[in-house]
Every structure is written in C-alpha cells, then in structure tokens.
Amino acid sequence: MTKQEEFSQQYPGVYFLDANDLAALTDYVQQRGWLAPDERVQQAEKAGEGNMNYTLRVQTTARSFIVKQARPWVEKYPAIAAPWERALVEGRFYELVQARPEVAAMMPKLIGLDAEAHILALEDLGTAQDFTSLYRGKTLTESQLAELVRWLVALHRSFAGSEAKADLANRAMRALNHQHIFDIPLQANNGLDLDAITPGLANEARALQADARYAQIVRELGVLYLQDGAALLHGDFFPGSWLQTTTGVRVIDPEFCFFGPPEFDVGVLLAHLHLAQQPAELIAQVLREYEATLDESLTWKFAGVEIMRRLLGVAQLPLSCGLSEKAHLLALSRKWILA
Numbered sequence: 001m002t003k004q005e006e007f008s009q010q011y012p013g014v015y016f017l018d019a020n021d022l023a024a025l026t027d028y029v030q031q032r033g034w035l036a037p038d039e040r041v042q043q044a045e046k047a048g049e050g051n052m053n054y055t056l057r058v059q060t061t062a063r064s065f066i067v068k069q070a071r072p073w074v075e076k077y078p079a080i081a082a083p084w085e086r087a088l089v090e091g092r093f094y095e096l097v098q099a100r101p102e103v104a105a106m107m108p109k110l111i112g113l114d115a116e117a118h119i120l121a122l123e124d125l126g127t128a129q130d131f132t133s134l135y136r137g138k139t140l141t142e143s144q145l146a147e148l149v150r151w152l153v154a155l156h157r158s159f160a161g162s163e164a165k166a167d168l169a170n171r172a173m174r175a176l177n178h179q180h181i182f183d184i185p186l187q188a189n190n191g192l193d194l195d196a197i198t199p200g201l202a203n204e205a206r207a208l209q210a211d212a213r214y215a216q217i218v219r220e221l222g223v224l225y226l227q228d229g230a231a232l233l234h235g236d237f238f239p240g241s242w243l244q245t246t247t248g249v250r251v252i253d254p255e256f257c258f259f260g261p262p263e264f265d266v267g268v269l270l271a272h273l274h275l276a277q278q279p280a281e282l283i284a285q286v287l288r289e290y291e292a293t294l295d296e297s298l299t300w301k302f303a304g305v306e307i308m309r310r311l312l313g314v315a316q317l318p319l320s321c322g323l324s325e326k327a328h329l330l331a332l333s334r335k336w337i338l339a
Contacts, residue, residue: 003078007071015117017069019044019056029067034112034121035060048130051076051240051315052086052255057124065111066122070255077314083172087118090255092167094122096232102154106147106251125250131239134276135319145282147249148242149289152234152269156262157292159232170235170258174226177235177256181305182222185313186215197316200323204330205312217337221305229260237265238272263295267302274303274329275310275317297339304336 001009004016015028026041035041040061047057047066054075055068070087074080094110097103111121134140184190188209194201208214234241235256243250266286273283287296307329310317319326 003071003073010072015114015119017054017056017067017117017119019046025056025058025067029058029121032112032114032121034065036062039063047124052082052253064124066108066120066124068120068122070118080314082176084118086170086173086255087120088113088115089168089170089173089257090253091120092164093232093254093257094120096159096162096164096168097155100154100158103151103158106151106249107254108250108252125243125245125252126247128243128245128250131242131244132318134239134272134278135317137320140273140276140278140282142282142285144244144249145285146289148237148251148269149286151249151251152237152262152265153290153292155234156231156265159259160230162232162259165228165259168232168257168259169228170256173235173256174258178222178226180313180315181309182218182225185309186218192312192314194312198323198326201311201326204323204327208308208312208330208334211334214334214337217301218305218308221301221337224261225264227260228258229262231259231262233258233260233262233265235265237268239276261295261298261302262292263299264302266290266294267299267304268306270299271303271306271310274332275307275319277321277325300336300339304333307333308337 004018007016015024018024022041022044025044029035029041041058042061043059044056047055052074053068053070055066057064058067068087070084072081072084074082091110091113094107097107098110108123108125111123113120131140185205186209188206194205234251234254235258236253241251241253243252270283270286273286287294309315311326311330
C-alpha cells in the first residue's frame with residue numbers, strides 16, 4: 001500500500017496534495033478561495049527538497065504561490081511518524097508575526113490555512129536558493145548574517161508575554177525533535193551506520209556515547225528544551241531555513257517553533273556556521289550583533305548538541321568534510337558542553 005493509499009484509507013475525504021493530479025489541485029485551490037474568479041492553474045512542481053512536508057509551487061495565469069501539506073510522517077523519511085498538527089502551529093506562527101513588521105518582512109505571507117487537510121498556502125518568494133551551499137564551500141557575507149541575526153533578535157524580543165504561548169507550545173513536535181537531537185544520537189544501538197557516511201565516524205560516536213558526564217549534560221539540556229520559556233523561537237534556524245531572494249534574505253519553515261530559551265536558536269545558528277566551516281570572524285559576529293540578553297555558556301552548550309546530532313544523528317547534512325574535520329567538530333562539541 002502506498003503512503004497516499006494509506007492516508008486516504010485513514011482520513012477518507014481529506015485532500016492529498018499531489019503535483020501529478022492538476023485537476024484535483026485546481027478544484028481544491030478554487031474551493032479554498034485561493035484563486036481569483038478569472039485565475040487558472042497552469043502547472044505545479046515541487047518547491048525544494050524539504051525534509052518534513054510536501055511542498056509545491058503552483059503557477060497560475062496571474063502569479064505563483066506555495067502550497068504546503070504536512071502529513072502524519074516525515075516526507076523525506078516516511079517511516080518516521082510526525083505530528084500532523086505541525087501545519088496548524090506553523091500557520092499560527094505566520095498569523096502572529098504579521099503584527100511585527102520587522103519579523104514579518106523577512107518571511108512569506110500566509111495566504112490561507114486548511115486545518116482539515118493540514119495545508120498552508122503561502123506567498124511565493126520568487127527565484128530563491130537556500131543556504132545549504134554553505135556546507136559545500138560557499139561563504140556567508142557579513143550583511144547576510146547581519147540580516148539573519150537582526151531577524152532573530154526581533155523574533156525573540158517581540159512576543160514575550162504573548163497570549164499565543166499556549167497555541168505555539170508545539171509539544172508533539174518538540175518531543176519528536178527532542179528524540180532526534182538529545183536522545184537517539186547518543187544511544188549505543190541506534191541502528192545508524194555512521195561508517196557508511198564517513199569511515200571511522202562510528203568510533204568517534206562510541207567515544208562520546210561512553211562519556212557519562214557529556215551524556216548527562218546533554219540530557220539536562222534536553223529537559224530545558226522541553227520546558228516553556230519566554231521567547232518565541234524559530235526552532236530550526238539553520239541554512240536550510242534561510243533563502244536568498246532577489247530582495248534579500250528570507251526565513252521559512254517555522255514548524256518547529258515554540259516558546260523557549262533564545263540560546264537554543266542562537267546555538268543552532270553558531271553550530272551550523274561551524275559545520276559549514278565559516279570564517280572565525282563571521283562566527284564572532286553573531287554574539288557581537290545579537291543585541292539582547294544571552295547566556296553565552298548555555299548558547300555554546302546548545303551549539304555543541306546541534307553539532308553532535310548533525311554528525312551522529314538521522315538528520316545528516318550535505319557536508320564536504322572528512323573524518324578529521326568531523327572529529328575536530330565533535331571535540332568542540334565536547335569542549336563546549338563540558339565547559
């Protein structure tokens with residue numbers, strides 16, 4: 001049974017987004033009121049290679065827009081179940097940030113939300129590339145990084161005390177992410193063949209897995225991650241969630257958002273600058289330009305966890321580095337976490 005057949009059997013009558021069925025897609029977006037009366041769908045194609053969701057760029061006679069469906073599994077790894085309600089949380093995030101132009105201006109606008117089918121319709125940001133090329137030798141510019149840090153500061157400052165805190169608790173997604181960040185990578189028998197990724201990496205993993213103090217601090221950080229905090233976080237602030245468009249840097253995919261410690265978002269950002277082997281002066285720019293209160297020790301601990309999970313966990317990155325570079329990064333992770 002295909003995943004579509006499984007979905008249709010489990011959720012009869014709920015629309016299943018499919019680029020290959022243009023007639024059904026046209027009917028669907030018309031029924032949702034996402035087309036003007038004289039507008040027609042001309043084509044649909046996959047928009048990027050997202051991990052979590054099925055995302056299409058819909059081209060009409062007048063414009064293009066993005067249609068994105070969350071399904072009860074991870075799109076890239078269909079065997080992994082995922083909270084279906086993540087689309088509703090993401091939609092609520094987009095609704096909330098519209099009140100803050102300094103945040104909303106760097107994100108696509110929400111066109112519509114279908115709670116039954118767990119589908120979002122979003123503004124198409126046009127010709128754009130994500131920043132995963134950083135892992136393959138590209139370098140972020142100071143101005144690009146400054147835009148990203150300013151956006152993060154605005155997000156973290158803007159919604160303290162917001163009544164939306166309960167709507168954006170995102171507990172099911174946090175539980176899933178917690179497993180993959182803080183738990184699975186340090187399990188000795190987690191089924192991951194790390195040597196197939198980089199020969200010798202399994203030995204590096206075993207050394208960290210056997211370090212009781214390291215593992216204990218990672219567990220404590222995981223407990224903190226699951227607790228509610230004051231700041232609204234993006235929750236997955238890495239190069240795959242940033243786009244370079246013709247009008248500047250943009251941020252997408254806030255489906256992992258929650259109210260928590262800002263050090264988590266900043267730590268993830270720092271971790272990926274290290275994973276992408278960005279210049280030291282660029283990495284230093286982050287903490288210099290993050291104009292808000294931050295526990296730097298906690299920030300680096302979260303950075304250490306993110307490096308560890310990206311090298312030893314399921315969510316691998318298209319890194320160009322070999323074993324010696326990965327061993328060095330894991331040594332940094334250990335240093336920051338044990339500091």
